Every structure is written in C-alpha cells, then in structure tokens.
Amino acid sequence: MPTEYRYDPAEIEPRWQRVWADEGTWEVSNDSTDPRATSYVLEMLPYPSGEPHIGHLKVYSVGDAVAHFHRRTGRRVLHPMGYDAFGLPAENHAIKTGQHPRESTNASIAAFQKHFREWGISIDWTREFGTHEPRVYRWTQWIFLELFKRGLAYQKQAAVNWDPVEETVLANEQVKDGRGERSGALVEVRQLKQWFFRITDYADRLLDDLATIRWPEHVKTMQRNWIGRSEGAEVVFRCGELGIDYPVFTTRPDTLFGATFFVMAPEHPDVQRLAEGTGQEEAVRDYVNHALTSDKQLRGDVDKPKTGVALGRSVTNPVNGEQLPMYVADYVLMEYGTGAIMAVPAHDERDFAAAQAFDLPVRRVIEDPSGADELPYVGNGPLVNSNPEFDGMHNREALRAIVQWLDRDGKGHASVNYRLRDWLISRQRYWGTPIPIIHCPSCGAVAVPEVDLPVLLPDVEDYKPKGRSPLAAAEDWVNVACPSCGGAAKRETDTMDTFVDSSWYFLRYCDAANDEAAWSKAAVAQWMPVDQYIGGVEHAILHLLYARFFTKALADLGHLPPEVQEPFAALFTQGMILRDGEKMSKSRGNVVSPSTLVERFGADTARCYILFIGPPDQDADWSDSGAEGMHRFLGRLWRSCAEAAAELPDHPIPDELGADDERLLRKAHWAIEKVTNDMRERFNFNTAIAAVMELYNETTPAKRGDAAPGSVRFALSTAASMLSPFAPHVSADAYHLLTGERVWEQPWPAADPALLEAASFELVCQVNGKVRDRVAAPTGAAREQLVALARARAKVQAHLDGHDVVKEIVVPDKLVNIVVR
RNA sequence: GCGGGCGUGGUGGAAUUGGUAGACACGCCGGCUUUAGGUGCCGGUGGCGAAAGCUAUGGGGGUUCGAGUCCCUCCGCCCGCACCA
Numbered sequence: 001m002p003t004e005y006r007y008d009p010a011e012i013e014p015r016w017q018r019v020w021a022d023e024g025t026w027e028v029s030n031d032s033t034d035p036r037a038t039s040y041v042l043e044m045l046p047y048p049s050g051e052p053h054i055g056h057l058k059v060y061s062v063g064d065a066v067a068h069f070h071r072r073t074g075r076r077v078l079h080p081m082g083y084d085a086f087g088l089p090a091e092n093h094a095i096k097t098g099q100h101p102r103e104s105t106n107a108s109i110a111a112f113q114k115h116f117r118e119w120g121i122s123i124d125w126t127r128e129f130g131t132h133e134p135r136v137y138r139w140t141q142w143i144f145l146e147l148f149k150r151g152l153a154y155q156k157q158a159a160v161n162w163d164p165v166e167e168t169v170l171a172n173e174q175v176k177d178g179r180g181e182r183s184g185a186l187v188e189v190r191q192l193k194q195w196f197f198r199i200t201d202y203a204d205r206l207l208d209d210l211a212t213i214r215w216p217e218h219v220k221t222m223q224r225n226w227i228g229r230s231e232g233a234e235v236v237f238r239c240g241e242l243g244i245d246y247p248v249f250t251t252r253p254d255t256l257f258g259a260t261f262f263v264m265a266p267e268h269p270d271v272q273r274l275a276e277g278t279g280q281e282e283a284v285r286d287y288v289n290h291a292l293t294s295d296k297q298l299r300g301d302v303d304k305p306k307t308g309v310a311l312g313r314s315v316t317n318p319v320n321g322e323q324l325p326m327y328v329a330d331y332v333l334m335e336y337g338t339g340a341i342m343a344v345p346a347h348d349e350r351d352f353a354a355a356q357a358f359d360l361p362v363r364r365v366i367e368d369p370s371g372a373d374e375l376p377y378v379g380n381g382p383l384v385n386s387n388p389e390f391d392g393m394h395n396r397e398a399l400r401a402i403v404q405w406l407d408r409d410g411k412g413h414a415s416v417n418y419r420l421r422d423w424l425i426s427r428q429r430y431w432g433t434p435i436p437i438i439h440c441p442s443c444g445a446v447a448v449p450e451v452d453l454p455v456l457l458p459d460v461e462d463y464k465p466k467g468r469s470p471l472a473a474a475e476d477w478v479n480v481a482c483p484s485c486g487g488a489a490k491r492e493t494d495t496m497d498t499f500v501d502s503s504w505y506f507l508r509y510c511d512a513a514n515d516e517a518a519w520s521k522a523a524v525a526q527w528m529p530v531d532q533y534i535g536g537v538e539h540a541i542l543h544l545l546y547a548r549f550f551t552k553a554l555a556d557l558g559h560l561p562p563e564v565q566e567p568f569a570a571l572f573t574q575g576m577i578l579r580d581g582e583k584m585s586k587s588r589g590n591v592v593s594p595s596t597l598v599e600r601f602g603a604d605t606a607r608c609y610i611l612f613i614g615p616p617d618q619d620a621d622w623s624d625s626g627a628e629g630m631h632r633f634l635g636r637l638w639r640s641c642a643e644a645a646a647e648l649p650d651h652p653i654p655d656e657l658g659a660d661d662e663r664l665l666r667k668a669h670w671a672i673e674k675v676t677n678d679m680r681e682r683f684n685f686n687t688a689i690a691a692v693m694e695l696y697n698e699t700t701p702a703k704r705g706d707a708a709p710g711s712v713r714f715a716l717s718t719a720a721s722m723l724s725p726f727a728p729h730v731s732a733d734a735y736h737l738l739t740g741e742r743v744w745e746q747p748w749p750a751a752d753p754a755l756l757e758a759a760s761f762e763l764v765c766q767v768n769g770k771v772r773d774r775v776a777a778p779t780g781a782a783r784e785q786l787v788a789l790a791r792a793r794a795k796v797q798a799h800l801d802g803h804d805v806v807k808e809i810v811v812p813d814k815l816v817n818i819v820v821r
Numbered sequence: 822g823c824g825g826g827c828g829u830g831g832u833g834g835a836a837u838u839g840g841u842a843g844a845c846a847c848g849c850c851g852g853c854u855u856u857a858g859g860u861g862c863c864g865g866u867g868g869c870g871a872a873a874g875c876u877a878u879g880g881g882g883g884u885u886c887g888a889g890u891c892c893c894u895c896c897g898c899c900c901g902c903a904c905c906a
Contacts, residue, residue, distance in 0.1 A: 006860095217825080218824095218825055218826070218900080218901080221824070221825065221901080222824095222825090222901060222902080225824075225901075225902060226902085228902095228905065230905070230906085232906085248906080249905095249906070250906060251905095251906065252906075263906095299904090300903080300904070301903095301904080302822075302903065302904050303822095303904095304904085306904085330904090331904045331906095332904080332906080333904075333905070333906090335905090336905045336906075337905075337906065341906050342906085343906085344906090348906070349822095349904090350904050350906075351906080353904090417905075417906090418905095419905055537900085537901095540901085541901095612833090612834095612845085612846075613833065613834085613846095614833060614834060615834085618827095619899090620833075620834095621832085621833070623832080623833070623847065623848095625832095625847055625848070626832090626833070626846070626847050626848095628847085628859080629846060629847055629848095630846085632860085632861095633846085635860090635861095636861085639861095677837080678837095681837075682837080684835095684837090686833090686834070686835085686845085686846095687834095687835065687836095687837095687844085687845080689845080689846095690834090690835075690844065690845035690846075691844090691845080692845095693845055693846075694844075694845065697845090700862090701862095702862085702863075762841080764840075764841050766840085766841085766886085766887075768886075768887085769840090769885095769886060769887040769888095770887090771841055774841075798873095806886085807886060808886090809840090809886050809887075811840060814840060814841090815840060815841075815887095817840080817886055817887065818886090819886045819887090
C-alpha cells in the first residue's frame with residue numbers, strides 16, 4: 001500500500017481548521033440582504049470548569065451536525081458559543097486556593113475554546129462572550145431593573161430554603177428530595193428578606209404555550225407538573241368564637257358535605273392564637289415546635305403516620321352550618337393553597353388516615369357506582385347525604401352547581417391554584433451578577449440609575465460565605481449615596497442566581513457586539529426564536545422554564561418583537577455517554593477524555609463514533625473498540641477517495657449506464673434519500689452514518705465491478721459529502737481531492753427519483769404468513785402476475801400440496817401470501 | 822402511590838405506515854497479504870439441525886392472511902413527581 005494514501009487526521013484536521021478560521025467561514029452578519037431563510041441552531045452554553053468532557057463533545061457534535069445540515073440545505077445559520085461563567089464551583093475553588101474565580105474561569109474558557117476549535121465545531125466566534133464579563137452582566141442588571149420597575153422583581157420576607165453547606169439560599173427548583181441540588185445537604189428553612197421574580201404571574205401562559213413548541217413530550221409533562229395548575233374553589237370557613245374567616249382551597253367542592261374536620265399547617269400564623277384559652281396551648285406549642293424543627297424530607301414522607309393536635313376551636317361548614325373541630329397537623333403545607341384545608345375523610349386518602357389517627361367520624365357523600373362500600377373512595381358517582389338539592393346528582397355536575405351556589409351566597413368562588421412558586425434569585429455568594437439595588441433608610445430599595453451600570457463586582461480578600469454575602473465585606477463598595485435623596489445608603493450585597501444569566505444569553509448572541517443596548521429588536525426579530533435547541537434533559541425544569549418566563553416578560557415589556565413568545569421553537573434532549581453502564585466520573589476512574597480521543601484518533605472519529613453509537617437522545621455505552629472501528633472506516637473512505645482522485649480518470653458519469661453503474665448509482669441515490677430523511681425528519685444520525693457506510697461498501701473494487709470511473713467518483717464524493725456534518729475535516733479533504741471543490745459550499749445532494757425506482761424487486765413468497773421463497777419480479781406487476789410467480793416456486797408448491805387455497809393476499813411490489821387450509 | 826419511557830444476537834443498535842427480524846458496526850471464527858502488525862483484503866457468524874426445516878424480539882394471552890410493531894395481562898429496568906388538598 002503506497003504510504004501517500006495514509007489517513008492522517010493530525011495533518012488533515014488543523015489544515016482545514018485554519019481555512020475556516022482565516023476565512024471566518026461560519027460567521028453570519030445581521031444586516032444581510034441575503035434572501036435565504038435563517039436558522040438559529042443552539043446548544044446549551046457550557047459551564048466552564050476545567051476541561052470539556054465527553055458530554056460536551058456529544059452535545060456539540062449533535063448541534064454541529066444540525067447546523068451544517070441547515071447550511072447545506074440553503075439556510076443562513078446562526079451558530080454561536082458562549083460561557084455560563086458565574087457559579088459556585090469557581091468560587092469554591094477560590095475559597096480553597098485563593099485564586100480569583102475570574103482567573104480559574106478564564107483559564108477554563110481558554111481550554112474550552114481550544115477544544116471547540118480542535119473539534120472543528122462551526123462556530124461564529126465574533127459573537128462569543130462569557131456571562132461574567134461586565135459588558136454582558138451590565139445587561140443582566142438592566143433586565144433586573146426592567147423587571148423591578150414593572151413589579152416583576154420584588155423583595156419579600158419569606159420562609160426560604162437555606163443550604164447550610166453552600167451557605168446560600170436556593171430556589172425551589174434547586175431543591176431535590178429536601179436536599180440542595182449541588183451540595184446534597186439537607187436544606188433548612190429560614191425566614192429571610194430576599195429577591196424574587198414573579199414567574200407565577202406567567203403560570204397560565206407558560207402552561208398554555210407548551211402547545212406551540214416542538215419539545216419532547218416528557219419535558220412538556222415535567223413542566224406541566226412543575227407548574228401544577230389545579231382548578232377548584234376557594235370556600236370560606238368561619239371561626240365564630242374568634243370571628244375570623246378561613247378560606248380554604250379545594251379541588252373537590254362536591255365533597256363539602258362530607259367535611260368532618262378542619263386542619264391548619266403548623267406554620268399558619270394563627271395557630272397559637274386559636275389555641276389560646278382552650279387548654280390546648282401547650283400541646284399546640286409543642287407540636288408546632290416539633291414540626292418546624294424536624295427535617296423537611298422526613299415530614300414530607302407520604303407513608304409517615306398522620307399526626308396532629310386539636311386546637312380546641314371549631315369552624316362552621318358554610319354548606320350545612322355544621323361545627324367542624326380544628327386541628328393543626330403537619331400533613332398540611334403552608335406553601336400550598338391557604339395553609340388550611342377542609343378534611344373529607346370519606347373521599348381523600350390523607351384525610352382518611354388523619355381521621356383514623358384522631359378518631360374522627362367519616363361520612364360518605366359520594367356513592368361508588370360499582371356498589372362497593374370501601375372508604376376512602378376517590379372516584380366519581382352520585383351524591384348522597386348532602387342536601388336534597390344535590391343528592392343523586394353526579395358529582396362532576398354537583399361540583400359546578402355547588403360552586404355557583406356558594407358564589408351566590410358569598411361563601412366561596414371558583415379558584416385556581418398552582419404548585420409553582422415565585423423564583424427566588426438572591427444568592428449570598430460572591431461569584432455572580434451583583435443585584436443593582438441601593439438600600440436607602442428613607443427611600444427604601446432604589447434602582448441603580450441606568451447610566452451607572454454596570455455595578456462592577458468588587459474584588460474581595462475573602463470569598464468564604466459567613467451567612468451573608470462576601471460582598472458585604474467590601475465596605476468602600478457597599479457604602480454609597482442614595483441615587484434618589486443623596487443620603488447615606490448601602491448597596492445590595494447579594495448576587496443573582498446564575499440561572500438569571502442563562503435565561504437571556506440566547507438573545508445576546510443575536511446582537512453580541514451591541515454596546516448601546518442588550519440587543520436591538522431588529523436583530524432579535526431576524527433570528528429568534530431558536531430553531532433548534534439542544535441540551536441535557538437535566539434542565540427540563542430549571543433553565544428551560546426560566547428562559548421561557550424571561551422571553552415572555554421581556555416581550556411584554558416591549559423589548560422583544562411581540563411574536564417572540566417562546567425562546568426555543570424546537571428542543572432536542574441528548575442522552576448521556578456511559579461507560580460500563582455507569583456515569584463517567586473521576587471517582588469511578590472510568591472517564592474517557594475528549595483530548596485523549598482526539599489525540600489518538602482525531603476529532604472526526606470521536607464525533608462520528610459518538611453519533612454512530614446509537615440514537616442521540618438515548619444514553620449510550622462507550623466502547624473503545626467501537627471508536628477504533630469508526631477510525632478504520634474513516635481511513636478506508638479517505639484512502640479510497642485519495643486513490644480514486646489519483647488513479648481514476650476524472651470522467652463524468654457515462655450516458656449509457658452498465659449494470660454495475662446502475663447498481664452503484666442506485667445505491668448512492670438510495671443513500672441520499674435515507675440520510676436526508678434521517679437528518680430532516682428525525683435525529684437518527686446513527687442510521688444516517690450507517691447508510692453512508694453501506695454506500696461506501698458498494699464502491700470497493702470487489703463490489704463495484706465494471707462501474708465507470710465517473711460513477712465511482714460520484715459515489716465516493718457523495719459519501720464524503722453526506723458525512724461532512726459529522727466528520728467535517730476528512731469529508732472536506734476527501735471531497736476536495738475528488739472534485740477540487742469545498743464541500744461546505746456545495747448544496748446538499750438531491751436524490752434522483754428515477755434512480756430510486758427500480759425496474760424489478762424481490763418478491764417475498766409466503767404461505768400462511770411464513771416466508772418460503774423469494775423471486776425477482778417486475779416493479780408494478782399486476783396482482784395475478786405476482787401470484788403466478790409465487791405459485792411457480794417449488795418451495796411454495798411444496799407447502800400448497802394437499803391443501804385448499806383459501807385466500808391470496810398481495811402487497812404490490814412487496815409480497816404474496818397464500819393462505820391454505 | 823401517580824405519570825412517562827424502555828426490554829430485539831456475545832455487544833451497541835436497525836426494522837420510519839402491521840408486510841423478508843437482526844441493516845450498519847463492535848467482537849469472535851477461518852483464510853489471504855505482510856519481515857512484522859493495534860494495517861489492509863476475502864469469507865463466516867441468533868439458536869437447534871447433516872439437511873429439509875424448526876425456532877427466536879422479557880413471560881402469558883388476544884386481534885389479523887401476517888405482530889418486534891396494535892390490544893389485554895404479568896415480570897424486570899430506568900427517569901420524573903410525590904401528604905399540592
């Protein structure tokens with residue numbers, strides 16, 4: 001084998017990368033009069049920590065394939081890159097080493113940049129930024145102030161989740177199973193004054209507009225569940241002794257006549273006052289103290305037996321005037337509804353368990369149509385024991401009737417409740433965007449004037465949190481004059497949750513160099529929404545919900561074109577790369593590092609193998625020998641192209657096709673059709689690559705037979721061309737060798753319909769559904785002809801002998817099934 | 822408990838609308854080339870069987886001329902939510 005045909009990615013890849021860098025091949029401008037349609041392809045921006053790992057290689061390999069495919073199918077593509085650069089790991093690193101988070105972050109960003117270039121990802125580098133740059137977080141602060149001015153950012157004292165390890169508060173979305181998402185520490189409840197974004201104002205729109213976007217159904221379901229909209233009624237129960245009204249939220253007003261007691265959350269502010277003078281003061285105080293100090297996760301366990309204490313008071317059931325005893329019990333949550341419930345033990349499992357524990361009566365008010373008399377019964381049926389007006393009525397109907405009746409009498413009204421809470425964005429940490437607010441003793445919370453933005457993050461000596469933000473120590477920075485009255489005032493020392501930064505970065509890419517504004521509306525109108533967003537499913541709620549909220553709020557404030565209501569028109573969630581069925585991690589010692597891979601095989605092999613391993617939305621197990629196989633394939637393809645370029649005359653495809661030409665060209669057009677569909681309809685890059693392999697396998701000297709040089713060159717260059725979204729360097733090189741052209745400037749190959757239709761096909765001959773033989777048959781042949789062909793086969797005959805033919809099924813151009821008895 | 826997903830050779834996976842199960846690879850076996858091979862090329866490879874053939878998509882049942890695909894049921898694994906009234 002001549003050595004000049006050796007595939008050498010270490011030479012090929014940097015050579016083409018240099019062309020793309022020198023020419024700015026992937027840059028797109030905003031003021032183009034280009035008539036082509038636009039496409040915005042975006043992968044979730046990386047958090048720069050250390051070096052990129054194999055998951056990064058996967059997400060950008062997927063995104064780059066989409067970006068290349070969109071370009072080659074005639075679109076002008078925005079494919080930018082940036083860094084989610086604020087965050088705790090850099091800060092924790094700083095606490096340990098004293099190195100400023102900016103330094104470690106910038107070092108990591110440099111590593112990411114280097115790798116992205118080595119991977120050959122087609123990025124418009126002119127739009128690159130990190131969210132930690134003042135020229136960027138200036139606009140994060142501006143957005144905060146816009147929300148503040150419209151009442152969408154506000155401060156309130158509230159019970160918040162405190163992570164004792166990170167020493168900061170967390171948003172509800174960042175607490176899983178009662179533990180901080182990052183630290184794994186059990187969170188504590190603290191009463192603190194914190195900044196919130198009013199995402200709950202958008203609950204309905206966030207829910208309804210899910211119908212307008214092409215996202216995986218399971219992600220939509222997660223968002224729906226997280227928002228947790230419940231329709232029902234608010235019903236007022238009055239405590240006559242104290243003259244106080246207690247509204248409750250219920251989804252089951254049809255069961256109001258079955259209420260036998262009333263329960264309040266331990267956090268309810270009236271609990272102590274109610275118990276006062278009843279003899280229950282001490283028992284209530286003990287119970288409440290115990291409930292508030294016990295850990296949240298234990299308390300939230302569904303299987304925990306119900307506990308509670310009587311308050312010694314009662315409320316009036318508005319539908320029948322009955323006196324219901326009041327209890328405090330920790331199965332009622334202060335943060336949902338009104339912090340108080342009516343208990344209907346006959347038709348609610350929790351209330352039933354509580355009634356058993358407290359020895360309270362259970363009254364059935366809905367009949368089980370099946371006749372069973374088991375309780376609790378949570379299904380539907382006719383009302384009983386209620387009121388002559390409603391008894392016998394189906395409960396779904398009664399629900400509406402009872403709400404109307406309550407509404408007329410002013411005792412209640414239809415109501416909607418959400419699980420979603422407002423987004424807590426304050427963090428008592430250093431490495432984040434400073435909240436641009438000044439607290440003045442006489443004016444209150446005052447916005448930093450826009451001309452004074454950005455509020456720069458000051459340098460501090462000590463990054464360690466001490467229950468307050470490290471920024472509080474920067475006294476020169478903290479003490480300022482009030483912008484409103486000029487008096488002595490102090491800066492807000494909390495920083496923003498880093499999810500704020502990633503809630504709008506995709507807008508900044510549209511107009512990244514703009515120093516006058518966060519973006520121009522025209523630039524945003526040109527690109528938004530993102531046509532294809534790609535990232536991990538772990539962001540199904542946090543980032544993807546926040547970004548949707550920001551987009552809607554900014555559109556309402558007039559900063560986005562009104563038609564931009566959603567940030568990401570289509571979403572693709574990629575699966576993880578595992579090794580031996582486990583996550584890769586340093587502690588397991590099973591990490592495959594992208595740099596080792598690229599050194600050993602080149603970027604093309606690494607990218608192609610990752611896409612070939614399986615459907616990209618699924619988890620996939622890494623295999624070293626699989627990667628070697630891909631390397632061998634790319635080597636064969638490149639070498640065949642190099643050989644063909646040097647040794648086969650550069651003739652066009654002959655006008656008169658021989659049998660071998662026809663077979664090869666048919667395969668090529670079949671592959672074009674297959675790959676195009678796999679890329680356009682689905683994200684099945686694995687089968688697309690397999691189709692290119694099949695095409696290549698037909699071009700080997702043994703298989704191509706007497707095919708003309710022009711046909712072989714066409715097949716090989718088509719294979720290289722279709723591989724270019726996955727393996728851009730080797731494809732560019734092979735294509736250039738064969739054609740002298742740049743593959744990325746070529747339109748995507750088009751299948752010739754004439755070559756997709758064959759003159760004959762392989763007829764499958766079945767008897768009773770079992771394949772007995774196959775025979776060549778002319779395409780489009782009549783049913784009788786196909787049946788005759790099948791019946792003529794000896795192997796078919798053998799199964800017909802001695803039987804009566806009952807039926808003959810013909811699927812044209814496919815099969816014949818003869819049914820016998 | 823509720824919701825969603827998945828289960829196919831030794832392995833990753835393919836089968837897009839109910840129509841040839843196992844494409845394409847990895848691995849393995851055999852052969853050729855090579856001073857050598859972590860190269861290249863050729864052939865084989867679900868199981869049983871000498872063959873004809875039988876059998877096979879987690880188990881069982883059903884619909885159908887025909888089921889990996891549709892329906893019922895059971896088992897196993899993964900993910901999300903979980904006292905949300």
